[in-house]
Amino acid sequence: MTKQLFHALLHALCRAAALLWLAAMPLAGRAQPAASAGAPVPGFGVMVHYLPDKQSVNEIRRFDVEAFAATLADMRASHLILTLGQNNGQYIAPNAALEVLCPASATNRPPRDLPMEIGKALRSRGIALILYLPFRAPQADRALMDCLGDVFEQEPPPARFIAAWSSVIRDWSERYGSLVSGWWFDGTYNTKGITPAGWEMLCGAARTGGSNRWLAFNAGEGPERFSLKSAPCQNLMAGEYMQPPAHLSAPPSELALHVLTPLTASWGREAPARFTAAQLRNWISEAAAARGLFTLDMPIDAAGRFLPAHVALMKSVTARKP
Numbered sequence: 001m002t003k004q005l006f007h008a009l010l011h012a013l014c015r016a017a018a019l020l021w022l023a024a025m026p027l028a029g030r031a032q033p034a035a036s037a038g039a040p041v042p043g044f045g046v047m048v049h050y051l052p053d054k055q056s057v058n059e060i061r062r063f064d065v066e067a068f069a070a071t072l073a074d075m076r077a078s079h080l081i082l083t084l085g086q087n088n089g090q091y092i093a094p095n096a097a098l099e100v101l102c103p104a105s106a107t108n109r110p111p112r113d114l115p116m117e118i119g120k121a122l123r124s125r126g127i128a129l130i131l132y133l134p135f136r137a138p139q140a141d142r143a144l145m146d147c148l149g150d151v152f153e154q155e156p157p158p159a160r161f162i163a164a165w166s167s168v169i170r171d172w173s174e175r176y177g178s179l180v181s182g183w184w185f186d187g188t189y190n191t192k193g194i195t196p197a198g199w200e201m202l203c204g205a206a207r208t209g210g211s212n213r214w215l216a217f218n219a220g221e222g223p224e225r226f227s228l229k230s231a232p233c234q235n236l237m238a239g240e241y242m243q244p245p246a247h248l249s250a251p252p253s254e255l256a257l258h259v260l261t262p263l264t265a266s267w268g269r270e271a272p273a274r275f276t277a278a279q280l281r282n283w284i285s286e287a288a289a290a291r292g293l294f295t296l297d298m299p300i301d302a303a304g305r306f307l308p309a310h311v312a313l314m315k316s317v318t319a320r321k322p
Contacts, residue, residue: 040078040079040128040130040181040182040214040293041078041079041128042078042287042288042290042291042292042293043078043284043285043287043288043293043294044075044076044077044078044284044287044294044295044296044314044317044318045077045078045079045080045081045128045130045293045294045295045296046072046075046077046079046080046081046295046296046297046298047080047081047082047132047260047295047296047297047298048080048081048082048083048268048297048298048299048300049083049086049267049268049297049299050063050082050083050092050300050304051083051085051086051088051090051268052090052092052110052302053088053090054088054089054090054108056302057090057092057108057110057111058110058111059302060092060110060111060112060114061111061112062302062303063114063302063303063304064303064304064305065114065117065118065121065304066121067303067304067305068118068121068300068304068305069118069121069122069124069125069127070125071305071306071311072122072125072127073125073127074311074315075311075314075315075318076314076315076318076319077127077314078127078128078293079127079128079129079130079181079182079293079295080118080122080127080128080129080130081130081131081132081184081260081295082115082118082129082130082131082132083132083133084115084131084132084133084172085133085134085138086134086138086186087134087138087139087140087141088138088140088141089105089138089140089141089143089144090108091110092110092114092115093110093113093114093115093116093172093175094109094110094113094175095168095171095172095175096171097167097168097170097171098168098171101147101148101164101167101168102144102147102148104143104147105144105147115129115131115172115176115179116175116176116179119176119179119180120179122179123179128181128182129176129179129180129181130180130181130182130183130184130214130216131172131176131180131182131183131184132183132184132185132186133169133172133183133184133185133186134153134185134186134187135153135157135185135186135187135188135189135217135218136150136153136157136161136165136187137150137161137165139152139153148161148164148165148168149161149164150165153187153189153190154189154190155190156190156191156192156193156194157190157191157193157194159193159195159198162194162198162201162202163198163201165202166201166202166204166205167205169183169202169205169206170204170205170208173205173206173207173208173209173210174208174209176209177209177210178209178210180209180210180213181210181213181214182213182214182215182216182236183206183213183214183215183216184216184218184238185206185215185216185217185218185231186218187218188217188218188219188230188231188238189219189220191230191231199231199232199233202231202233203215203231203232203233206233207233214235214236214256215231215233215234215235215236216234216236216237216238216239216258217229217230217231217234217238218230218238218240219238220240221240221241221242222240222241222242223241223245225238225240226238226239226240226241226250226259226260227239227250227251227253227255227257229253229254229255234255235254235255235256236255236256236258236293237250237253237255237256237257237258237259237292238258238260239257239258239259239260239293239295240260240261241259241260241261242261242262243261244259244261244283247282247286248283248286248287248290248292248294256291256292256293257287257290257291257292257293258287258292258293258294258295259283259287259292259293259294259295260295260297261295261296261297262296262297262298263275263296263297263298263299263310264298264299267297268297268299269299270299270301270307271299272309273309273310273313277313277316277317280296280313280314280317281317284317284318296314298310298314
């Protein structure tokens with residue numbers, strides 16, 4: 001055996017041991033969290049695409065958590081879907097498991113734990129927090145994809161990646177514990193080859209710290225996909241629907257109804273609202289009647305401020321009748 005081959009095998013064994021430890025055990029020194037907060041109140045909620053990149057991550061210092069949470073309360077939102085990150089490899093929260101597996105990922109760690117601050121501010125206002133995370137490794141960060149053992153998201157996920165990603169999810173689940181009421185996983189396009197043990201790892205990781213969380217796995221947009229069940233533990237429709245029908249309906253399903261659509265022309269885009277107050281009021285009412293959720297993606301700036309016109313619109317939509 002050559003020296004190079006010996007070192008390669010040793011490295012692989014060490015990585016495998018780390019994956020097994022991270023997937024199976026809570027991180028040292030961390031108390032077990034209590035059960036998660038209750039499910040969101042049926043009706044209206046907000047999603048935000050807050051996605052700073054590695055060049056602008058220090059902008060996170062500008063985010064005004066109290067003002068952000070207060071505005072959500074003013075709009076009478078029952079829940080928030082918050083992006084932890086997407087495809088550029090930058091996340092807005094620390095993750096010890098990710099740093100063990102891929103030490104270089106700590107280079108651009110943000111200067112504050114924004115989800116923790118937001119979770120506490122929302123809990124004090126009775127607003128549920130759902131965390132957004134892609135189902136696969138960041139597709140625009142080749143180095144992180146390779147480190148985590150992932151491939152192109154349209155291909156089946158390798159078993160090594162499932163183990164690694166489960167440990168990353170588990171770390172955030174434990175970290176935020178009772179502050180988190182659910183997970184919304186994006187890009188569940190190909191689940192072929194995931195074994196029952198693999199699903200048990202993933203689902204168990206998402207439920208760590210809160211066994212009653214909402215879990216949504218998004219297989220795509222539109223009438224054929226918004227209500228699909230893509231994971232054995234899924235209990236909430238992903239709901240992505242760019243142009244919802246005049247009246248909300250879904251095929252018979254064991255999943256809770258959820259419709260998610262951008263208020264403007266696209267996700268996170270600062271532009272005029274494309275729906276009237278009457279449309280929004282009807283959709284929210286229909287979702288609530290079905291004990292489901294209606295979520296609007298709304299743009300924010302680097303400080304976490306919504307467009308005033310959007311806030312005024314939603315306050316008028318959700319205002320209680322005299």
